[in-house]
Amino acid sequence: xxxxxxxxxxxxxxxxxxxxxxxxxxxxxxxxxxxxxxxxxxxxxxxxxxxxxxxxxxxxxxxxxxxxxxxxxxxxxxxxxxxxxxxxxxxxxxxxxxxxxxxxxxxxxxxxxx
Amino acid sequence: xxxxxxxxxxxxxxxxxxxxxxxxxxxxxxxxxxxxxxxxxxxxxxxxxxxxxxxxxxxxxxxxxxxxxxxxxxxxxxxxxxxxxxxxxxxxxxxxxxxxxxxxxxxxxxxxxxxx
Numbered sequence: 001x002x003x004x005x006x007x008x009x010x011x012x013x014x015x016x017x018x019x020x021x022x023x024x025x026x027x028x029x030x031x032x033x034x035x036x037x038x039x040x041x042x043x044x045x046x047x048x049x050x051x052x053x054x055x056x057x058x059x060x061x062x063x064x065x066x067x068x069x070x071x072x073x074x075x076x077x078x079x080x081x082x083x084x085x086x087x088x089x090x091x092x093x094x095x096x097x098x099x100x101x102x103x104x105x106x107x108x109x110x111x112x113x114x
Numbered sequence: 115x116x117x118x119x120x121x122x123x124x125x126x127x128x129x130x131x132x133x134x135x136x137x138x139x140x141x142x143x144x145x146x147x148x149x150x151x152x153x154x155x156x157x158x159x160x161x162x163x164x165x166x167x168x169x170x171x172x173x174x175x176x177x178x179x180x181x182x183x184x185x186x187x188x189x190x191x192x193x194x195x196x197x198x199x200x201x202x203x204x205x206x207x208x209x210x211x212x213x214x215x216x217x218x219x220x221x222x223x224x225x226x227x228x229x230x
Binding site for chain 2: 034043044046049090092101102103104105106107
């Protein structure tokens with residue numbers, strides 16, 4: 001069975017400081033991994049995806065994530081937070097074999113203080 | 115190009131009534147997903163369609179919920195005898211067939227359902 005756990009329901013950072021949003025997954029098969037962002041009253045937007053070509057994945061708006069198979073993690077980072085980064089972030093896992101049900105983590109709400 | 119289209123964008127209904135929510139996926143996308151997002155919550159998987167295969171209905175919360183996908187394109191999610199706990203935003207997403215370049219999900223703007 002596959003699952004995804006976002007370790008923090010809320011993260012608060014000051015503008016200009018680094019962001020770390022943690023995600024752990026479990027999957028019986030080689031997974032596809034994604035991060036999505038949802039701004040208040042807006043739709044879901046793809047930030048980045050893990051394609052197995054490189055363990056460090058760069059996405060939009062300066063975000064990146066590193067796939068660590070040994071730790072079954074796919075943490076999202078950004079060197080310097082902006083006020084506009086305040087949103088809900090979802091880590092997503094999908095199996096590439098067998099069933100293709102796509103599972104979302106519970107989400108991490110990022111607050112950015114001025 | 116056109117994205118995933120959902121209608122209606124908002125629906126208010128009385129408890130006990132049936133509702134139908136529509137999703138028009140991106141042309142050429144063979145995979146279609148329905149999710150539910152309650153206020154302040156994450157996304158709850160409901161059902162998944164892939165091509166002509168039998169759908170994965172494992173996320174449907176009760177037998178009041180059903181979905182169909184006609185002609186491999188448009189999908190309708192039906193909720194019978196709606197209850198107040200059904201109030202949520204219902205999101206539809208589509209993608210290329212899994213395995214095609216780790217195709218991500220493309221989401222519609224959702225239907226906000228309010229059961230009074």
